[in-house]
Amino acid sequence: xxxxxxxxxxxxxxxxxxxxxxxxxxxxxxxxxxxxxxxxxxxxxxxxxxxxxxxxxxxxxxxxxxxxxxxxxxxxxxxxxxxxxxxxxxxxxxxxxxxxxxxxxxxxxxxxxxxxxxxxxxxxxxxxxxxxxxxxxxxxxxxxxxxxxxxxxxxxxxxxxxxxxxxxxxxxxxxxxxxxxxxxxxxxxxxxxxxxxxxxxxxxxxx
Amino acid sequence: xxxxxxxxxxxxxxxxxxxxxxxxxxxxxxxxxxxxxxxxxxxxxxxxxxxxxxxxxxxxxxxxxxxxxxxxxxxxxxxxxxxxxxxxxxxxxxxxxxxxxxxxxxxxxxxxxxxxxxxxxxxxxxxxxxxxxxxxxxxxxxxxxxxxxxxxxxxxxxxxxxxxxxxxxxxxxxxxxxxxxxxxxxxxxxxxxxxxxxxxxxxxxxxxxxxxxxxxxxxxxxxxxxxxxxxxxxxxxxxxxxxxxxxxxxxxxxxxxxxxxxxxxxxxxxxxxxxxxxxxxxxxxxxxxxxxxxxxxxxxxxxxxxxxxxxxxxxxxxxxxxxxxxxxxxxxxxxxxxxxxxxxxxxxxxxxxxxxxxxxxxxxxxxxxxxxxxxxxxxxxxxxxxxxxxxxxxxxxxxxxxxxxxxxxxxxxxxxxxx
Numbered sequence: 001x002x003x004x005x006x007x008x009x010x011x012x013x014x015x016x017x018x019x020x021x022x023x024x025x026x027x028x029x030x031x032x033x034x035x036x037x038x039x040x041x042x043x044x045x046x047x048x049x050x051x052x053x054x055x056x057x058x059x060x061x062x063x064x065x066x067x068x069x070x071x072x073x074x075x076x077x078x079x080x081x082x083x084x085x086x087x088x089x090x091x092x093x094x095x096x097x098x099x100x101x102x103x104x105x106x107x108x109x110x111x112x113x114x115x116x117x118x119x120x121x122x123x124x125x126x127x128x129x130x131x132x133x134x135x136x137x138x139x140x141x142x143x144x145x146x147x148x149x150x151x152x153x154x155x156x157x158x159x160x161x162x163x164x165x166x167x168x169x170x171x172x173x174x175x176x177x178x179x180x181x182x183x184x185x186x187x188x189x190x191x192x193x194x195x196x197x198x199x200x201x202x203x204x205x206x207x
Numbered sequence: 208x209x210x211x212x213x214x215x216x217x218x219x220x221x222x223x224x225x226x227x228x229x230x231x232x233x234x235x236x237x238x239x240x241x242x243x244x245x246x247x248x249x250x251x252x253x254x255x256x257x258x259x260x261x262x263x264x265x266x267x268x269x270x271x272x273x274x275x276x277x278x279x280x281x282x283x284x285x286x287x288x289x290x291x292x293x294x295x296x297x298x299x300x301x302x303x304x305x306x307x308x309x310x311x312x313x314x315x316x317x318x319x320x321x322x323x324x325x326x327x328x329x330x331x332x333x334x335x336x337x338x339x340x341x342x343x344x345x346x347x348x349x350x351x352x353x354x355x356x357x358x359x360x361x362x363x364x365x366x367x368x369x370x371x372x373x374x375x376x377x378x379x380x381x382x383x384x385x386x387x388x389x390x391x392x393x394x395x396x397x398x399x400x401x402x403x404x405x406x407x408x409x410x411x412x413x414x415x416x417x418x419x420x421x422x423x424x425x426x427x428x429x430x431x432x433x434x435x436x437x438x439x440x441x442x443x444x445x446x447x448x449x450x451x452x453x454x455x456x457x458x459x460x461x462x463x464x465x466x467x468x469x470x471x472x473x474x475x476x477x478x479x480x481x482x483x484x485x486x487x488x489x490x491x492x493x494x495x496x497x498x499x500x501x502x503x504x505x506x507x508x509x510x511x512x513x514x515x516x517x518x519x520x521x522x523x524x525x526x527x528x529x530x531x532x533x534x535x536x537x538x539x540x541x542x543x544x545x546x547x548x549x550x551x552x553x554x555x556x557x558x559x560x561x562x563x564x565x566x567x568x569x570x571x572x573x574x575x576x577x578x579x580x581x582x583x584x585x586x587x588x589x590x591x592x593x594x595x596x597x598x599x600x601x602x603x604x605x606x607x608x609x610x611x612x613x614x615x616x617x618x619x620x621x622x623x624x625x626x
Contacts, residue, residue, distance in 0.1 A: 004527050004542065007562045014565075016239030021232045029224065034216045043217055050219075051227050051234075058235030065566075124214060146210045191210065 006070040013061055025054055028071060032078045038147040039082045039140060041128035049085055053078040072157070079140060079158045086136035123190020130180045130187070134173055141166050142173035309351055310342040310362075319374070330354060335374030341366045358406065361388040365400075377406040397624050401617045410621065411495060496618075496625060497589045500582055503615045506575030508541035508548075516549035536570035539563045543579060553583050574610045581606050581615075585622050600625065 009027075012020030029050070036049055057077050064073050131139050137159065144155045145166070156166040181188040219227075305312040307322055309329050314320065318336025322329065328349030331338070342351050342362045353360040355371040355378040365385025371378050380389055381403045389396045389404045398404045403411050509526075513519030523545065526538035540563055547556035556579070563576045570576075585599040603622035610616055 004524050004539065004559075004562075007566055008558055011558065011562045011565060013235065014239055016236045018232050018236050021235040021239075022228065025228055025231050025235075029228075033219060037216045038214055041214075043219060046219060047223055047227055051230050054227075054231040055234045055238070058231070059238045147214050190213075 010061055010064060010070065013058065021058065024057075028074050029054075031071065032074060035075060035078060035144070035148055036082055039079075039143045040085070041124070041131065045085065045089070049081060052085075053081040056081055068157075072154075076158050076160070079144070080160075083136050083140055083159070086139060119186065119189060122186045126180070126184055126187040127177065127190060130177050131173070134176060135169075137161075138169040138173045141169035145170050146174075309345075309348075310340050313339045328352060333369060333371045333374075335371055337368060337370040337372075339366075339368040356406075357391065359390040360398075361390060367398075378404075379406075380404040399617055399620055402621070409495070496622065497586060499618050499621075500586055500589075503578070503582070503618060505544070505548075505579055505582065506540070506572055508544035509537050516545050519549070520545050533571050536563075536567045536572055539567065540570070540572035540576050540579075543576065547579065547583060553587060557583055574606075574613055577602070577606045577609055578613075578615055578619075581619055581622065585625075 009020055009024055013024055032053060033046070033050055036046065036053070037043065040046070040049070057074050060077060064070065068076075131142065134142070140159055141155055141161075144150050144158060145152060150158070152163050152166050152170070155170075156163045159166065161169075177187070177191060181191050302316065303314045303318070305314070305322070307329065310331075312320075312322075312331065315337040318338060319334035320336070320338060321332045321334075323332070324330070329351040331340075331351070331353045333353060333355040338353065340351075340353065340362070342365055345351065345362070351362045353362070353369045355369055356374075358378045358380075360367070360369055360380055362385075365382060365387055367380060367382040367384075367387055369378065369380050378391075380387065380398055382398050382400050384400050386397060386399045389398055391406065396404055396410050398410060405411065508519075509523065511519055511522050513522055520542055523538040523542045527535050527542065530538065539559070543556045543559035543563060546552045546559060560576050560580045560583075563570070564573065564580075567573060567576075581599070581602045584602045588599045600623050603619040606613075606619040607616050607623060
């Protein structure tokens, strides 16, 4: 149902109508932000990245042919921006577990006692520390599939790759995380908490 | 355990988001404007080119009018053309044919005209009667001008006829190929194939298909317009053989009385191509254009049997969202149709049509969508009696460009010339 509305909105944006541009930004900002947040692991550099992604969206808007939904197309542009960002700043992504911008910092206070929250924050930080060592393509594939909850086919479409290659990247990332978790009880507790269900990466045999 | 959902997203605070939004909107609007400029580089140059063309046309027109107008065109009747030694003359029992190299001129019996060549061009001054001309491409040469009274028909290569009756009444110009310019009382009108211009009525659509209309040697059109009064051209047997003083011979055009309203056109037979519109001959060109636009059939919307426009549009949305190809195209077009014809919402209809044109450049309803844009934009302008109408002309131009062989193309071409 949103299809026609998207087409109309895009047309208005193409005429340079500020209200339409604002509307498109507001419709998609939360989803794009969430996607980028999970890929990057925090809000550091998010302002620049979000702005760059949407500017890229508006500059390329004429090329959207409505063959895909507008949301998917915007996500693809955002993922491309994230890839470039990761490739350029691979070694500079913050991994400080005490950083306020770290994703674990936003764990809801009512989630449990302080120690558990701190453990979760540490777990998230260590997970992203491992992800920092991955290639941008593998990191994107893993975060979009495992953290953002997208299907492999969808991830493949977003990153412009095949499903097989995407699956392979996700699998390699899992292996890497399993290896790190084996040596890191905090990370192990995060990905496979003792009291909860166990993450089982297909074919890995690891908990 | 699933990692999905385990990483909570920290929201950006409102201030940061507002800043981002402001920068994005500013950048996006700039990008859109730049994109429009890049896509239409001609827009910047168009006014300059148009001004240069108008100036050039004015100079040519002034030069063509200047010398011959200073003195009455006079000369012997056909076939003599004393000022043009290269004129070859053929005669026939009923009609005469003159081949002057630049053009082939056929004349009805009792027609008088003279041919001169001022400044490298050709001036055919008609004293009375009817000429049918087939003019070769002029290229860079000055145009050929047919002068009947105070009406000049400027030609650059075409086939047409000029009927000056008994030399004291209306001039009737009918174009069967190409385009001519008719200059009358300092008003310049472009008459294209299939169109007719008359002193009192101005520009009107020619009755029937232009290919069926008068061609050299074929006489009158086979399908006269029933809405037009019969053309009465008395041929006094004692008419003077020489050419009249063209200024004295042609009185000022009197104000025309409005023609009786024409009955609605018959329903269009099955088929996608609409019939050529009949344009009533009226004195007000706006009335003519409005009637012609309304007479032009519009591709109907998909019939879903919906009881009201809102539910029909909702169904069209659904189809456009979930189907592809022709079905989506038809549904999308139908949204615009329903918004305009059933809801009377021109703005939304135009927005939808713009989107349709962008989304379905090869769609089955592409031409119909372009025509509906022309109809909406031009009717609104004409009904408000507004001048300007850049959007109307632009839409009409797009239609002519995209559907040059469509039945409404000549009407759209007319609209591109409207003020």
